[in-house]
Amino acid sequence: xxxxxxxxxxxxxxxxxxxxxxxxxxxxxxxxxxxxxxxxxxxxxxxxxxxxxxxxxxxxxxxxxxxxxxxxxxxxxxxxxxxxxxxxxxxxxxxxxxxxxxxxxxxxxxxxxxxxxxxxxxxxxxxxxxxxxxxxxxxxxxxxxxxxxxxxxxxxxxxxxxxxxxxxxxxxxxxxxxxxxxxxxxxxxxxxxxxxxxxxxxxxxxxxxxxxxxxxxxxxxxxxxxxxxxxxxxxxxxxxxxxxxxxxxxxxxxxxxxxxxxxxxxxxxxxxxxxxxxxxxxxxxxxxxxxxxxxxxxxxxxxxxxxxxxxxxxxxxxxxxxxxxxxxxxxxxxxxxxxxxxxxxxxxxxxxxxxxxxxxxxxxxxxxxxxxxxxxxxxxxxxxxx
Numbered sequence: 391x392x393x394x395x396x397x398x399x400x401x402x403x404x405x406x407x408x409x410x411x412x413x414x415x416x417x418x419x420x421x422x423x424x425x426x427x428x429x430x431x432x433x434x435x436x437x438x439x440x441x442x443x444x445x446x447x448x449x450x451x452x453x454x455x456x457x458x459x460x461x462x463x464x465x466x467x468x469x470x471x472x473x474x475x476x477x478x479x480x481x482x483x484x485x486x487x488x489x490x491x492x493x494x495x496x497x498x499x500x501x502x503x504x505x506x507x508x509x510x511x512x513x514x515x516x517x518x519x520x521x522x523x524x525x526x527x528x529x530x531x532x533x534x535x536x537x538x539x540x541x542x543x544x545x546x547x548x549x550x551x552x553x554x555x556x557x558x559x560x561x562x563x564x565x566x567x568x569x570x571x572x573x574x575x576x577x578x579x580x581x582x583x584x585x586x587x588x589x590x591x592x593x594x595x596x597x598x599x600x601x602x603x604x605x606x607x608x609x610x611x612x613x614x615x616x617x618x619x620x621x622x623x624x625x626x627x628x629x630x631x632x633x634x635x636x637x638x639x640x641x642x643x644x645x646x647x648x649x650x651x652x653x654x655x656x657x658x659x660x661x662x663x664x665x666x667x668x669x670x671x672x673x674x675x676x677x678x679x680x681x682x683x684x685x686x687x688x689x690x691x692x693x694x695x696x697x698x699x700x701x702x703x704x705x706x707x708x709x710x711x712x713x714x715x716x717x718x719x720x721x722x723x724x725x726x727x728x729x730x731x732x733x734x735x736x737x738x739x740x741x742x743x744x745x746x747x748x749x750x751x752x753x754x755x756x757x758x759x760x761x762x763x764x765x766x767x768x769x770x771x772x773x774x775x776x
Contacts, residue, residue: 393688395457402458406465409434414469419741422595428473435506440477442504444485444632449500451484456694459632460639464687467643471745472596474643478636479511479547482629483556486512486573490616490625495575499554511548513557513602514626516541521758523558523623524567528604530559530574537561537574537614539582539607549585549600553578554613557604558626561619568623573615582607593744631702633753634710638690641713641749645683645720648742652676652724655731666727675723683720686713704763704772711759714749721746 395403413434421428435441443459445451454462459481466474484503487495487510502508519525528541539559549555554575564570576583582605589599615625653676656667666672686709693709696702721743725732732739750756766772 395461399455399458399461403461403465405438406461409438410465410469414466414473418470418473418596419735419738422470422472422741423735425595427598428470428476428596431473432476432506435477439504441480441484441506441509443477444481445488445500445504449488449496450504451488451500452504456635456697457691460635460690460694463636463639464643464646464690467640468647469643470596471640471644471742471748472594474636474640475547475594475597475599476509478633478640480509481636482633483510483512483552485632486556486615486625486629487575489628490621492612492617494612495615499575508553509548509551511546511552511555512626512629513543513546513549513555515543515545517544517601520545521755523626524571526558526560526571528557528559530561530572532561532611533608535611536608537611539574539576539604539609542586542601542603544601545589546600546602547597549602550598555583555602556615558622561614561622564620569620572619572622573625574609575613575615576604576607576609577613580607580609592747593741594748630753631706632697634706634759635690635694635697635702637749637753638686638693638706638709638713641710641717641746642683642687642690644742644745644749645679645686645713645717648717648720648724648739649676649679649683651738651742652679652727655728672727675727679720679723682716686716689713704766707754707759707762707766710749710753711756711763714746714756717746717749 414431439452440462442451443454443462447453463474487499503510514523516526516528530537530539554577556573557576558571558573560570561572562570584603586601586603589601591599656672657665659666689712690709693702693705696705725739725743728737728739731737734740
């Protein structure tokens with residue numbers, strides 16, 4: 391049992407940290423307030439090969455181990471959680487294509503997805519179907535050697551940049567519903583695929599979050615991920631397990647930023663003739679934050695290591711649930727330590743405070759994570775301890 395990063399992981403983290411500190415931290419708050427798309431940061435991701443983190447080396451990807459995968463999102467979220475979303479959805483969709491795609495789909499898409507020449511995302515959620523994906527209404531009807539897609543998807547990251555966009559559809563009406571669900575790879579520029587609007591958000595800015603409409607969108611049968619109908623739900627849920635490690639790592643990075651800001655401020659801010667760090671009330675808050683964050687980090691890394699050997703339904707759910715709740719607590723406590731300044735846009739805490747709630751919602755709400763954990767324990771699929 392080793393709780394240390396290996397040398398390669400430490401060097402990788404150092405490279406990430408230097409990039410974040412130089413290219414993201416100085417501009418994050420200003421660009422977020424301006425609603426500016428982080429084009430230069432995305433170009434930096436390309437140069438570092440980060441669009442290929444879940445793509446096999448044979449297709450030009452980095453094929454990172456899962457702890458290094460978590461480090462990517464932890465470090466980027468420490469600088470600006472919003473821009474981590476550009477890589478998040480892309481990485482999950484690229485992983486799905488690498489794992490489930492046909493040889494033709496892999497050959498066509500993965501090399502350019504690895505470099506960022508193409509980007510991708512994942513279109514699952516609908517206006518009336520979020521947590522309950524089996525309730526989606528988007529349909530794809532077979533018409534000769536094409537499918538015709540009709541429906542609406544919402545809360546879609548990378549909607550304008552995805553090429554292709556994997557879209558979860560119902561290719562047949564079955565009971566249970568998941569047996570009739572499939573993923574279709576819709577290429578950019580396909581007639582009938584439109585981004586209808588950008589969704590206004592409390593936080594998670596820097597990346598686009600959109601609603602997309604599909605009206606009589608025709609895609610060839612070869613666009614069916616894996617080439618077999620009825621596998622879409624399984625494919626999407628497998629990706630979401632990896633996505634929960636991504637979210638947990640983002641929550642850790644965001645929490646670390648809040649803690650760093652609170653610790654620094656407590657040393658500099660004076661009240662009653664001494665630094666507020668000397669007051670026991672502040673010390674107790676810092677101690678609780680530090681303990682929570684380190685526990686979340688270790689739980690996230692543990693889930694990442696476990697995921698190397700296969701399904702990690704309960705482990706990923708535990709990491710995502712705990713780390714995201716820590717992010718909510720850490721940002722609130724850090725704001726309290728800052729007092730009135732924590733509420734000001736001149737300090738980073740205001741942005742962190744707005745970004746944190748998404749971690750408790752994205753990739754399945756925390757109530758759903760608790761149900762996943764409990765059911766795994768009751769069924770015997772998961773257990774505590776070794």
